[in-house]
Amino acid sequence: MSWSKSTLGGLAVAGALLSWNGVAAADEPAAPGTILSPQQTQVAALKTEHKGGTMRLVARSAQGTIDPHINYTLQYWQFYQSVYDGLVTFKHAGGADGFTVVPDLAEAIPAPQNDGKTYVFKLRKGIKFWDGRDVTVKDVVASFQRIFKVSSPTSGTFYAGIVGADKCLQDPATCTLDGGVVADEAAGTVTINLTAPDPELFYKLSVPHAVILPADTPTSDLGTVPAVGTGAYMIESFDPNKQMKMVRNPYFKEWSADAQPDGYPDVVLYDFGLTDEAEVTAVQNGEADWMFDQPPTDRLGELGTKYKDQVFINTLTAWWYAPMNVNIAPFNNVKARQAVAYAIDRKALVNLFGGPALAAPVCQVLPPGFPGHVDYCPFTKNPGAEWSAPDLEKAKQLVKESGTAGQKVTVIVEDTAISKSIGVYLQSVLKDIGYDASVKPLSPNIQFTYIQNTNNNVQMSVSQWYQDYPAASDFLYILFGCDSFHPGSDSSINIAGFCDKAIDAKMKQALALAVTDQAGADKLWTEIDKEVTDAAPAAALFTPKHIDFISKRLGNFIFNAQYYWVITQSWVQ
């Protein structure tokens, strides 16, 4: 996912989570007369004391379609947690506990049947969409069909293992998932049948691409029209050029504090169109409670001193990287790509991002602390485990050997302070090693989809990737697997267009092995990480930490390892 997070404890936690036993039992709200635990009592008291008010969030821009089955950005996934629900979800809790999968619209996490290929979910009763209609098993079936009908960016990766998915991928418009997602109205159950066991199934069902929408939701990209959901909040209005407004869902009754807790603010306003600088000033002045974008570097010193009590810094399982299109010149030549990887001074980029307190150089795909990560850096002076310095001479030599010197290269970046700085720096590096380079900034609202579409012939870009869930496949298979490459589509998250059959087969082998031998699978992922790094379809830049800058009045800041700040669990009064 573009923008997603975990803590340093992700490795240990992820190992446990990858088995179905790593999910939580059902969590029912207390019935009247039940004696609450001290924690429940405390939460109830806080909710009474701090409930209400209007929370104001700010961002430079919206980030594409509001369709939850399509949008693949943290900005939207973050607030989707309060608006939509799936059969299961990640726990709305702080820290690594946020990786725990808990039942959401389903009453409980089902045990695997049929050698791990069948799961029967029993739907909770009484949950309503925000238009007043009950959630039914028909809605669940239709929602899974819709994932393919709208060509969700993860339809070919996350959900390809569902029976019938192959036909849906070939002809999305007529998708039925026949035999794959089966509803039993009388029993109130939905059965998901897989072609093969999938240890990551519950993670995949927890992300917003698998949320349940009404069966009559249009089967095309909703654009700016919000889909109806079941969450504690509903999207009352959405103007991507101006503002999104979330208000309480009038039909919401909390069924699980872990899956979909009731929120504190009555209204959440999310304003778009401010510059990074203006966002910082707005939060400082109390005009906003939180800013989505990272503060520009010239404000970091001020935030780190005068406002340090309002700043939260958390390590992320993520990376900034520069995908290089392996299907068009000059980067269809592996030496050209490796040259770029050698030439980049990652320490300079760390400084552009805000300094060593906020980022660390990386050379490989898997972030530190991730399952399968073993330190590996071939693209540096004195190659070894860690990056030390760029090797410009080696880079120039590789460019010469590749025969691509002098070719035009354009780097597409977001029109934000940090992204643009990185783009200008990369342009300078490309020129140093012999290319005729230029940089083109685009609005963040369109840059991410623009660089995915092969029709735009993007040679190089700057992007970020944050985990969807704590599994190595979420980086390697999603970003560099053949199934993630959809030529001519805005949803082709394999931006580099990298499709190595041998490496792809190995990835699938690792996915299958994880069902029975997670340690063995992790070893395979380590090898795959090295092979993909060596092929350099992307230049790894750095792994970031995340800064949250909040207003003085905002209380109960909870940082969730999966989706970062849990918006509606903070209060403003």
Add this chain to the structure above:
Amino acid sequence: MMRPPRRPRDMTDSTAPMGGLASGEQGRPARRSRGPWATAFLKLWHDRAAMAALGVVLLVVLACMLAPVYAGRVAHTDPFRSNLDGQFERNGEMVPVMETSTEGLGLGFTPIGPTWDFQAFFLGADNQGRDVMARLLYGGRNSLWIAGVATVICLLFATLIGLAGGYFGGPTDWVLTRLLDVLWAFPVYLLAISLSIVLIAKGIDIGPISITADSLWLPILIIGIVYVPYVARPIRGQVLSLRQSEFVLAAIGLGVPGWRILIRDILPNVTTTLIVFVPLLMALNMLTESALSFLSIGVQPPDASWGTIIQDGQALLYTRPIVALAPGVAIVITVLALNILGDGVRDALDPRAKLRLRSA
């Protein structure tokens, strides 16, 4: 300036001396008229404000032309290359161009501020560690070049449209006027931004015309075109008036070809209007270019213009405000000088304006 129409040479009374009274009247020597151009030039020369403004403009142009000399020989810097790891000598010791914060949470990285030493980072460094002074001078070259060429393009098209519409009238005038109306209906900046956004993605590739997205010709063309209606309309109005003047009617009656009348009789009479427009349009175009570049849809990085430098400085407003202020001040000074010069040129070439001023 609206001067009495020049009589065509064919109609000149050959018995009268050129430009002067008949000599020998009452025994006094004839006073030779300087001619309208010389008169205008002298008026301008004596306009101290306009001359001072001209001096400022020339100074700015000269300084910007010397940008390569400054960067190469004085500051020894490459203003288009990132210099994040750079160091320079200050008070005998080598200091980094980019400084890390060590206070509080230790966040942030700040480029050095002004050293006030011409040989090294006179105005400090930007967020890529590049010398701001060198970029300011190079940026001025691009800003002035774009403003100047856009002015020429605008005047060229406006003149063609104004002459054709005003002289030929009828369907020609109707079509051209409607075209101007369409362009005029859009606020200038909105039209410029819209065109830039569309064209900046892939450039222009129509037949033999091929302009890449990062070429300076893209903003030049866009800026040149959006201001055409503002010049073409007054030109057209002037041509309409001249079209009814006696000497033009006489020429038509004599069967002089239309193109010849346009070039020899009408065009010289609108020249002064065009000259007045030059400095004023330059100022407007410079502001427009700065606005487009500030919005990342004008000059593309790493090329510099005053607008792009202001945008670079936006990310440093709180720590190094001079990065944004310096090009801003440069724009103010240049645009102000051009406007004052333009006023002076107008006063010199349009005596009616002076009369209006005196009577006011």
